Amino acid sequence: MSEDRVTIAIEDGIAEVTLNRPDKLNAFDAAMFAAVSAAGDRLMTEPGLRAVILTGAGRGFCAGIDTSMLMEFAQDLDALRAEIVSPPGGRAANRFQHPCTVWADLPVPVIAALHGVTYGAGMQLALGADIRIAAPDTQLSIMETRWGLIPDMGLTKLLPGLMRADQALELILSARVVVASEAQALGLITRLADDPLAAARDAARAIAARSPEATRGAKALVRASWPGSDEQLALEARLQAAIIGSPNQMEAVMAGMQKRAAKFT
Incomplete structure (x- = not known):
């Protein structure tokens, strides 16, 4: 995997995929984006x-996007916007x-084992799993509006089948952090452990014992039966391409980094 950002261990037909950047709470940088994608693509054709199982090394599942990437994005916004919609x-x-x-596209069941922080990109990654098992102290947030953005890593495909639209909008707009018990009540978490x-491993072994x-x-x-499909991904991309790099979005980033109130126009 790219710079060892992700490790894969396979035993008895069960793949354990671990985000492996614990010093940064497994935050997504460019290497992590590439490594997680490559891990999923590899397992698409894994025999048997x-x-x-998706998990994160260290103190948290995933803290979201590495803020250094936000600065990198600003270097060539036209190229970034073109990439988002293509x-x-x-x-x-x-x-x-x-x-x-x-x-979600993988043909076999995927279980996310969540602990510590599960923010932004990490939240959307967890939503890609079919089952989410979380420690009671797990903290979750759809955090993108904190940076003046919308969630754009597949949330429109992954979230609609799990919770009501008004509850989803409230979490997106507020970017607030919810504890595991509330997340379970909202439908974001399957169960607590x-x-x-260990619970994910038990569940995976039980699944592996079935036909x-x-x-x-x-x-x-x-x-196929629950709401949420590929059709919404293009809308997600178009909306984000129009927002990213705008004056108000850049102000949100700077205000967040400087820990001050944003001044939007």
Whole structure:
């Protein structure tokens, strides 16, 4: 994987995919975007795969996007906007959406084991899993509006089947942090466990013991029947391309970094 940002261990048909940047709370930088995408693409063709576990090394699952990337984006906004609205190879998902949506597209069940912070990009990555098991002290946030942006890593495909539109909008607009118990009540978390990784491993072993055709069929059935599909990804991309790099968005970034109130025009 790119710069060892992600590790993959496979045993008895179960792949354990670990975000491996613990010193930065597994925040997404360019290397992490590439590594998570590559991990998902690799497992698409892994023979004998029965289930996948997503987890994060260290004190948290994922703190979101590395703020250094926000500065990098400002260097060539026209190229960035073009990339956002032009997915590669005819794919529905662009480079920023694919690390999250690839897990929903994987034919086998994916379980996210969440602990510590699960913010922004990390929240959207967790939504890409089919099942989310979280420690009671997990903190979750759809945080993009804090940086003057909209969530643009596949949330429009991944969230609609989980919670009501008004509740989703409130979380998006407020960017507030919710604890695991509230997140479970809202539908963001499947269940709580004191040791979410151990619980995810138990769940994966139980899935692996079932007929592989039945488990793949069950995932395909649920993903096709619940709201949320690839069609919304293009709208997500168009809206973000119009927002990113605007004066108010850049002001949101600067205000956040300087820990002051933003002055929007």
